[in-house]
Amino acid sequence: MRRQKKFYAWGYADEDLSADELKPWEAEVAERYRLPGFDVTPAPKPEEITLRKPRIDVPAALQAMVRTDHLTRLEHSYGKAGFDTWRMFRRQVPNPPDAVAFPENEQDIVRVLEWCDSIGAKAIPYGGGSSVVKGIEPDAAFDKVVTISTRHMDKILEVDDVSQAARLQGGIYGPAIEDGLRKTPLTMRHYMQAYRCSTLGGWIATRSGGHYATLYTHIDDFVESTRMITPAGAMESRRLPGSGAGPSPDRMVLGSEGILGIITEAWVRLRRKPTFRSSASVRFKTFFSGADAVRGITQAGLYPANCRLLEAREALPNIPWTNEEAVLVLAFESADHPLDAWMKRALEICADHGGIADQSDPDDANAHRSGAAGAWRNRFIRAPHYG
Numbered sequence: 001m002r003r004q005k006k007f008y009a010w011g012y013a014d015e016d017l018s019a020d021e022l023k024p025w026e027a028e029v030a031e032r033y034r035l036p037g038f039d040v041t042p043a044p045k046p047e048e049i050t051l052r053k054p055r056i057d058v059p060a061a062l063q064a065m066v067r068t069d070h071l072t073r074l075e076h077s078y079g080k081a082g083f084d085t086w087r088m089f090r091r092q093v094p095n096p097p098d099a100v101a102f103p104e105n106e107q108d109i110v111r112v113l114e115w116c117d118s119i120g121a122k123a124i125p126y127g128g129g130s131s132v133v134k135g136i137e138p139d140a141a142f143d144k145v146v147t148i149s150t151r152h153m154d155k156i157l158e159v160d161d162v163s164q165a166a167r168l169q170g171g172i173y174g175p176a177i178e179d180g181l182r183k184t185p186l187t188m189r190h191y192m193q194a195y196r197c198s199t200l201g202g203w204i205a206t207r208s209g210g211h212y213a214t215l216y217t218h219i220d221d222f223v224e225s226t227r228m229i230t231p232a233g234a235m236e237s238r239r240l241p242g243s244g245a246g247p248s249p250d251r252m253v254l255g256s257e258g259i260l261g262i263i264t265e266a267w268v269r270l271r272r273k274p275t276f277r278s279s280a281s282v283r284f285k286t287f288f289s290g291a292d293a294v295r296g297i298t299q300a301g302l303y304p305a306n307c308r309l310l311e312a313r314e315a316l317p318n319i320p321w322t323n324e325e326a327v328l329v330l331a332f333e334s335a336d337h338p339l340d341a342w343m344k345r346a347l348e349i350c351a352d353h354g355g356i357a358d359q360s361d362p363d364d365a366n367a368h369r370s371g372a373a374g375a376w377r378n379r380f381i382r383a384p385h386y387g
Ligand SMILES: Cc1cc2nc3c(=O)[nH]c(=O)nc-3n(C[C@H](O)[C@H](O)[C@H](O)COP(=O)(O)OP(=O)(O)OC[C@H]3O[C@@H](n4cnc5c(N)ncnc54)[C@H](O)[C@@H]3O)c2cc1C
Pocket: 010, 079, 080, 081, 124, 125, 126, 127, 128, 129, 130, 131, 132, 135, 136, 150, 170, 171, 191, 192, 193, 194, 197, 198, 199, 200, 201, 202, 203, 204, 205, 206, 207, 208, 209, 210, 211, 257, 258, 259, 261, 262, 263, 264, 384, 385
């Protein structure tokens, strides 16, 4: 059964932050803005929000894949930014889509686009709905809106383990990609922060940025070729190891934000899963001395997998709000070779800028889950909207 996401905010309906996780933030925010406390607004229930009636009739031939029920339209009305959640908590949804289509294949998409064309409806591609820039929100000026969800187009179609690449459908979610590759030595590792609830098609359409510090992290770096269904037909680029011949068609698809068509497939680069890891946390007296060290590491060409400079009060428990210290979470990874030399050189650069390292046990594969790195990782995954 499909796991239900919250319709009014980020994340799944069956998970929420515990009171223990929320309390420190409440105290922190209250102190920062000199507030005595907070009034709690209960999360909305679907029946508390009134939606305008659908302005279109779904033809009989499409009824099996197009829905107009209250919850489905509500779920597809807003993205997941703070202002989206705020409007949901105010129970204000004036412009829901009139209908939501769930195509299972490209032919279904063509049929839905033809229907939209025939009734003059705007079509909005929808992946995971994690947009934070109103990317999937119907505009008030639109007369009729059909949102097209790629939810059912979520398969791994091929894995090329010689060239280390995979052909994926546009509606596949981040975790499903890694689950599908589990039995192979390969990984995609496009760990952008909304990875759990966003799709390959959405990543490509928005040019998403992952959270590895260097090398493969931007979705552009992964894409080998794309396939898109547009109102004028299918558009597919060739999968080449590299090409310098004229403008790259993929450049037009990457960042197209759903305005050109629906990305149904892409070949993406994979890598071997890392087997060597080295991680450390380094404390600096000030954020700017840490920033100097980060610049030094970057310019030395060491290419760490993680090189995240955090204010200590953000990364560690029980640090007062006025504390100026910074923590650098540093990690190297490889599927090929030990990383001691890289880490040693990076820590020398940190020391040049006054950094004091708390290096984990080099044999501890879970070091990135403890200490400052672990505290940051937990907040990054559990509460990205508070980060
Ligand atoms: C908590 C949180 C953390 C985030 N962290 C990051 C981050 O680390 N890095 C980052 O870059 N972004 C981040 N975002 C923003 C968002 O997750 C990205 O923009 C993501 O790529 C959107 O993917 P999606 O599948 O959810 O797309 P949606 O939100 O469904 O759609 C986004 C846009 O892409 C279009 N679209 C979706 N699917 C397709 C398709 N198959 N074909 C054509 N167009 C399509 C839509 O029409 C819309 O314009 C974050 C958002 C949240 C809420």
